[in-house]
Amino acid sequence: METFDDRTPVLIAGGGLVGLAASLFLARQGIRSLLVDRHPGVSIHGRARGINQRTMEIYRAFGIEADVLKAGAPFDDEAGVARCETLAGPWEWLYEQEAPRAWPDLTAGEFCMADQNTVEPILIDAAVNTGAVHRFNTELLSFDSDENGVTARIQDRVTGERRTVRADYLIAADGNRSPIREKLGIARPDAYTFLHSMNIVFRADLSEFVQRRALFWMIANPAAGVFGGLVSTADPSRWQLTVSYDPKTESEADFSDERCLRLIRGAIGRDDVPAEVENVASWEQGVGVAERYRDGRVFLAGDSAHTWPPAGALGANTGVQDAHNLAWKLAHVLKxxxxxxxxxxxEAERQPLAAHLAPAIVRHQQARMSGATEPEDPPTQILDYRYWSDNREILAPPGGRAPHLWLGRDGERIAVHDLFRDTYVLLTDSDTGPLPDLSAPVRIYRIGRDLIDLETQWPSRYGSGSALIRPDGYIAWRSTSFPPPPPPPRG
Known part of the structure; x- marks a missing residue:
């Protein structure tokens, strides 16, 4: 019989945004997890910078919204996408303004630009301070699952120490090339890669050339062999140049400091600008959605489950929202x-969403790169997906995200989604009769008594009666009266 060095309810493989978010969401619901990642820590690459309103709504409920907004403060004045041959030459603005970052009638979450490498430490601190365990520089060597759990072998990449972990469940947040997905034989039908890119992180003073900061500069300088894009980082002297390359003939090793400096100066348009290369990393743009998100006790989340171009802030955000959907369900089962x-x-809820988003995001990326009108309505794409119901005639339909409300509680202004985190919530406008004795984990709030409808929007957004809200902020059940609610539904 195999002996175990560690036991944990949930093992998480992958310490990027999705794995770290899953760790936090579980910890705040009282579920221990162990996260392993083979990297020594967070990457210096910004990546996944756009945090959409739905993700910020979730971060707000879990108490980290203010820290994330602070991390994003360096990007507050950035807007638009510019195209140029070099930074030193003229710019053509494909568009100069972004859509509004705040949608106060729809959500308390406000769009935020923040480098992934500044958000990940926030997630780490919040999760570890709530009881999660993270082991970076630790590789998942192998795993086996059975009907009762998962047995994994892990190794410390510094000391070489190997340990055996027994977990009730495994979350695979191990990226686009997920070894866990591959071992399970989960296919991604029709998946393809259409661009291989190299990120070059460098330091330089570009203030002479950047009088106004864009979200993204598209740079095409044939004379210097530069075709790619430039983005800023939270550090005003650190930048990231992305160029395409052919993996059949090139690799990261071919991007020496000398070659990178030539590309950087070609993008700037001047050879006399001091610059220092800090890091080089390859990545790929493609499209692929896993045909299954679950194999017994193992669940795919984030890039291991779906991948698409970085347009519309729907890549890492969808992954974080995968983790949010899964964490409360694991917590309720484990408890x-x-x-x-x-x-x-x-899987029934998240896989169809990814299948729906993938082609839409490809269209979005094509429109953005060409300067055409973007085809999707952002609020609809980000907030209006329904898991079960497509009936838009019903106020607050089951399966839909709970409509936003600004509420007063004990003299404090809160948003309705601030209430949704670890248990079901029953909202009701009934003021007659005693509250029922509920054995299920449900918090009950009476509109007009426990909570004040500050903008008088309850009738127009919820109708009258009661709404049972899941811990992820989706409506599980609706009634026009106030009978004792049924036990919380299974999904």
Whole structure:
């Protein structure tokens, strides 16, 4: 019989945004997890900079919104996309203004630009301070799953120490090339890669050339062999140049400091600008959605489950929202509050969403790169996806995200989604009769008594009666009266 060095309810493979978010969401619901990642820590590459309103709404409920907004402050004045041959030459603005970052009638979450490498430490601190365990420089060597759990072998990449971990469940947040997905034989039908890119992180003073900061500069300088894009970082002296390359003939090793400096100066348009290369990393743009998100006790989340171009802030955000959907379901099953088949709803809800988003985001990317009008309505794409119901005639339909409300509680202004984190919430406008004795984990708030409808929007957004809201902010059940609600549904 195999002995175990560690036991944990949930093992998380991958310490990027999705894995770290899953760790935090579980910890705040009282579920221990162990996260392993083979990298020594967070990357210096910005990547995944756009945090959309839905993700910020979630971060707000978990108490880290203010820290994330602070991390994004260096980008507050950036807007638009410019195209140029060099930074020193003339710029053509494909568009100069972004859509409004705040949608106060729809959500308390406000779009934020923040480098991934500044957000990840916030997630790490919040999760570890709530009981999560993270082991960076630790590689998942192998795993086996059975009907009762997962056995994994991990190795410390510094000391070489190997340990065996027994977990009830495994979350695969191990990226686009997910070894876990590959071992499980989960296919991504029709997946393809259409661009291989090299990120070059460098330091330089570009203030002479950048009088107004864009979100992104598209640079095409044939004379210097530069075709790519430039983005800023939270550090005003650090930048990232992205260029395409052919992996059949080139690799990271071919991008020496000398070659990178030539590309950087070609993008700037001047050879006399001091610059220092800090890091080089390859990545690929492609499209692919896993045909399954679950294999027994193993769940895919983030890039291991779906990948598409970085347009519309729907890549890492969708992954974080995967983790949000999965974490409360794991927590409820592990606590004995729900049957194990609740976990079937994770794939049933999240996989169709990814299949819907993938072609839409490809169209979005094509429009953005050409300067054409972007085809999707951002609020609809980000906030209006329904898991079950497409009936838009019903106020607050089950399966839809709970409509936003500004509420007063004990003299404090809060948003309705601030209430949704670890248990079901029953909102009701009934003021007659005693509250029922509920054995299920449900918090009950009466509109007009426990909560003040500050903008008098409850009738127009929820109608009258009661709404049972899941811990992820989606409506599970609606009634026009106030009978004792049924036990929380399975999905």
């Amino acid at each position: 004995g509050w729900a049957p194990a088949d609740l976990l079937d709803s994770y």
